[in-house]
Amino acid sequence: MSLAKITSLTGRGVFVPGNDIDTDRIIPARYLKCVTFDGLGAFLFQDVRKNDDGTDKPHPLNDPRFAGATILLSGANFGCGSSREHAPQAIQKHGFKAVVAEGFAEIFYGNCVTLGLPCASASREDIAKIAAAIETHPETEIVLDVAKQEIRFAGQTVKAAVRDSARDALVNGRWDPIGELLEGLPAVQTTAAKFPYLAA
Amino acid sequence: MTDPKSLFQKVWDAHTVRTLANGQTQLLIGTHLIHEVTSPQAFGMMRDLGLKVLRPDRTFATVDHIVPTDQFAEPFRDPVAQEMMDELRKNCARFGITFFDRASGKQGIVHIVGPEQGITQPGTTIACGDSHTSTHGAFGAIAFGIGTTQIRDVLATQTMALGQLKVRRITVNGALRPGVYAKDVILHLIRTLGVNGGTGFAYEYGGEVFDRMTMEERMTVCNMSIEGGARAGYVNPDETTFAYLKGRPYAPKGAAWDAAVARWRATASDPGCHYDDVVTIAAADIAPTVTWGINPGQGVAITERIPDPATASTVDEKASVEEALAYMKLTPGAAIKGTKINVAFLGSCTNGRLGDFQEVARYLPGHRVAPGVKAIAVPGSQIVALQCQQLGLDQIFRDAGFEWREAGCSMCLAMNPDKLVGDQLCASSSNRNFKGRQGSPTGRTLLMSPVMVAAAAVTGAVADAREVFGVKN
């Protein structure tokens, strides 16, 4: 399997403020009833974006100025809560190519990387700077350089940390580990043979 | 003499297949548990890639999230739920996976079924596409909640790619005060260490309090490790663990049992092993705890007041208290005790086991659910339901005005017909109080122990179970 090498991404951004945005917020549990991930993007942030009658609530993702943004910016501990991959899937299917936040919940982070959706951590001040730039100029081009771990926008450069293992996986096009895991099958059999509970 | 090692390190090392190019470990997963919500997409990916299940004999399925608790016959009223059910049946049949379907009498919440069947064993690795997989750590297993793509990885290779974790030892010494339960221990720990205090860690729970706990109580604590941000949580196996497992359907038998116990004993953390962090808590400091906010760390002792954002120490804290109180429609600085409730929910993988219902049933006789409160009791598995019936507990709950339901996740989350309506306030024995978690986008959840849920149910408001029931455990 050959996967895209994700070294750098360029696009417009949208800032969804708040800390501890959990996976139930990202995609409410009632949308998890599905047997495929197709179509999940439409329900991203549903409960904070839509009223019960389907009309829009004020939310950055409903703001036409940020339509077509591919880089999602947010606060601390983004993606906490459930391990459901529906959350990164909804983000990706909505059209986002990367998430930039102050920090991320563990499982969410791993799930994103496996989908080839980079997560970069930046300081609150730097995220605020980017948010301010896109607030005044929504068309601002943002470059998330995964390899160099930096974000460039409006003539500024700020640090954006991508964990070593994730960066390696993204940059070298091995973010979906299935190929490598399958290659290890002979070693899997040897390891399994050591355990009585795994005797076939 | 080799260096002393923690249980985590021993299990990790033994199950390491190799190091991957990105530095992560290809980790052998001994036991794979699947359910209807997160597996169909993984099976879809398997089909797309032409892969087959490597170890159907180490993969076990049940159905829990979407099952209605008031309807046994199929088709379900909800066609999507039925579709998910059918999909799981089809995938299990196709790949030869054991499915504890409802007709088997062994169906239930995945984190209750594994231990109940004796599938969950010490020194093993377990994965399940569900964040509360940490529950299985109660047996001294290293158990990970995983995403759908990782489910595919485990189905196809019985391994997954994972970075090494650090280990934090959490010791709780002394004796819990009367009316303080395992649920309070974990709510207190999360409140103390924070909802992301465990990031990058596996939690090892130990000390006198854990030594004395039943397996069910250990499961309650390990269950919520994830709510504290930890990737896994475990208790070292001991005589209590072995006694629980003995005779269970999937537990080793005869000579194999003795050999297994010897191996299991050896997987416990060695004295003097290295921990990356150590936290010590005095049991006497733990009170019956109730959450007031929108994450499990936002809790107070039943005798305390709801925080006031005006007294918050940081800007962040102020903002998060304000956001939580606005959503919860609670008054800053008011006593949590006396907060009126609309719904009481007993059940879930945190507190839906036999011991939970037994403990509540000790106190229920002579009490009635308060007028206007909807109270439901939902056994976590068909076996728990049967045990409760055999002991006459279901009748005690019914007599007190609870609805007694069939096994499932029920009102823990909004994927089956059990849901909050509007901004109803629910006293809940489950594990998550996130916005909208219980099915209504404005529904509100207060997490607490089962006995505290019962006290709220019979008084119609958040109450101190020690006063309502004279709890003296």
Ligand code: SF4
């Ligand atoms: S009871 Fe709740 S937390 Fe447990 S598996 Fe079911 S939905 Fe998840």
